[in-house]
Amino acid sequence: MFDSKALRAANLQKHWQQLRTLEQALNQAAIIVITDHRGTITYANDAFVKISGYRRDELVGSNHRLVKSGYHDPAFYRQMWRTISSGKVWRDEVCNRTKNGELYWVDTTIVPLLGKNGKPEQYVSIRFDITEKKRLESLVMLDPLTGIGNRRFAEQKIHELIASGQAGDQAALVLIDLDKFKQVNDALGHEAGDLLLKRVAERLQEVKGSNDLLARLAGDEFLIFMPGIGDHSQLKRKLALLKRAFRRPFELQSYRITVWPSMGAALYPRHGRSVRELLRRADFALYLAKEKSSDEVEWFDWHADIQPNPFVLEQEMVTGLKQRQFFLLYQPQVHLRSKVLLGFEALLRWRHPRWGIISPKVFLEVAEKSGFIIQLGEWVLTQAMREMGKLTAEQGYYLSVNLSMRQFYQQHLPELILHIAQETGFQLSQLTLEVTETMLGHTDQAARQLQDLHQLGVRVSLDDFGTGYSSLSRISHYPLQELKIDRTFVQQIGTEKGDALVKTIINLARHLDLDVIAEGIEKPQQLRFLRRHYCQAGQGFLFAPPLSLDDLKNVIRS
Template structure:
């Protein structure tokens, strides 16, 4: 607005001053263009120098310094056109042309130099130094011009532009073109928008000098258009610096804030809204719900830790993405899906008619996962369990509803069911579970664990050929804690690794003591957990323990489950290293997993142990009998030993003998007993 007001005043004044001179209107435009150039140059300086001064870069700083210098010389050039004496010197039109050449040449050469430098951030000290240099250049440049301007060759002869002026115009054009080519070459991989604006400014500057070069005197339209084109170049520089100093930092700040806001309320892996957003949305629903029932459902991926450990974190992440996507694609219009982190998801079910409607909706969503997920062209069957809490009966705050739904899903998982609706008694169970986990952490230090041994009997000869070491926990207050209760807790908390190593060391030491006592050497079977099995240095660790104890590896058998072979390459590599130690390998609970016969035939294993669930009903269920018979037959063909677990009576024993099972284990022979009882019952005979 200031420039427009100034322009209006100047037009009125010059209309009177040069009303009788035909060239007056040209001169008026040149004066106005000069003042505009001064204003724009100073604006470029101000934007680049003053704004966002904590984020100074070399391009910004040097461009600002350049245009401060140009503002001074453009000011002198404009004053020269008006014929106003400065410092006792009266400058003429020829001096004005020299000042214009100096300004345009410095602009072209400065932009060429600046934008061929690598743009890096600079300090405040660097800014002060640049200001001192710029001030010195301006002062000495102005003094030099006033001292020697009369010695400069003429650029006009008898009112006409001579060859020297045109030659200098040509040099400036060449510098502009070199600058354009150089900037385009340096920025060919990543051309920032501000760089493209600088290129356009150089194009208009070159165009302006070209038009001036074609004119024979300053009162021709070519020269006037050239002056205006130079003004456009200055405007583009102003626009470029504005974008560089204000718009780009502002947009970058907006982008960063938007990204931070997104990350604060979304899960980075699945792209779904996260628990924080879930809390906000539930709070909003509660506020506007009145007496309307709103369900909060938490889903948990069953056995995800095993899947993640077996297939690797990349495949585990992909499974979570697929689960989240499948839930999202099958929600209704008012339902919302959230990621709770790890292997949990949540859905808000608004406007429920009752709890049963919510349960039916959950069962429908769970059925979606009867279809396998596909990862790298392989099908994987996964299942989910769910827990639901309903507003207002199960809680009146978002935090309560989420906590109660989470409690319900863990209750469902513990009891092996698909879905549970929260009831208050579940909280007691959850608190009990937490206390048990805390006690579990202290139990190793307090030596509350001990081992019992169950004999492995050769079915034909009835000889004891081995024993299985089974972990037990005697809690100082609770008494005996079932392995089915504390083993899953140890798996989830990671305590299973040191606990498993304690079992291995203790069982091997006991076996070595019995051998040193002169008893017949037999093999001890030790279960490996998933976390243990996936340890990269497992074989080396076991080898070190056996060497320390002095136990021959042939008297140790390691039991794994089928689920541990989910990732075939990793499992095969681990099994090969374990076999190189000289230990035996068996697959425990065989028939309950997803073993592929193609892989089974190549596995470096020695034994299959038929799960007790098949043996238990073998005399009353034809399917179980067929399964046991098939496993035994397959083991013989694969030249593997086969052991039946859970043998409890004579009829089962007779059937297993008919199927040519090698060994049996179960209460028919003996329950798990203490080392002292095992020694008296089976080793002294």
């Protein structure tokens, strides 16, 4: 009869071998540290020794203050200890410092091992090196021209300040736009324009408060977020300091240039409790400020207070559609090598009788939230197909129209588009619908909708590619025909990081057998780079601004 002791011994040996294999695999893949209940290190694997730069005998017996970087505030560590000392698992991303002073990032999970009394006796920390991931993230958070943060950086940091309460009881978001910046570019060239933007960023760095956040959003537009603003008078004093920064001329090569700022501001929480609301209202204020003459450079007006609330704006949109206040402009899209005209993108505008031209950034979000975008979007499709039907049919031009999230997920969108095409006589093979990465989140529904549009002969373009979080494997399975490079990436052409990003997107499009078009082309060097790397098409002010239908016809005739 088989010896039961021998059987148990064999099973134990088998389980022990499995545990050893698991331990070896974990040690190969992860950074493992074990501490006692006080946080004193009792075990450090080879991966921790390697990444920290300390010898094992230097690590064992010490604690994690040895690798503390100073990046995280004390509250971060207090929250960690509260969690693990209560017996719960804690996870976050931690920035540490090596023995030679270099920073590195680890995705950290700390698991408490509880004793018989239910309290932690040891802590096992399992970490994965994410330094490269954080480095790549920083590429899209930095404005390569000026070295300050970009729009994504500003939005994320402001959100964090508000969420953590560090924005204070009141904060101000200020948008700064340079008057006559285009004249500097036209007169002195884009290199001088770029140098001016660098000088402005340096000047703003000098005068902003130590806790203020500075970013360049796009073009000649800057943002300063001022947490802890006491009252309106304090804000006006800080704005006066900003305006004084522009009184001294800027040295550009052999020129001394004076430029003046327009400013628009919004207060948190008075004008909005989210980054999106604050940006929208500050942008509205900036638009009104830009309408004033440059003689009033010392003046700042609190315009955001007069912005209509979403309910009023929605009602005005309903009226505006009935009264034909909305209109379309068309921006030409060209073949980059031959400069042959390929088609046009339809862009919606609103001319309000009392407020003047209202930025789409102001009203489209309200239309989307309220559901009015369905009616407004149908009008855009109908008007664009009616106005451009003859041009596309006779000369083979494409018409591109943007879809919103609500439009895209309309149950009968393909039938609606087919009906509009039959009503207007538009050839659907000449229609391109632009969708964004965020619209593709509902995978199955998105795939069905795209397939139905594809069967109609409609082309689909993935707009603003690179700014969302779509899985590449997911994109490769959608019936797309085109990728559109976002203007923020085009503006970074000429920098090492920007060049790498744009080349990657172009190569990805070619790998997926998709056409690629770049938007926001404003400089000859951007055009040369895109041509050199086989980007087929593009649009931007280098070729033409958005044009009315009459102006567009004149351009085509000429």
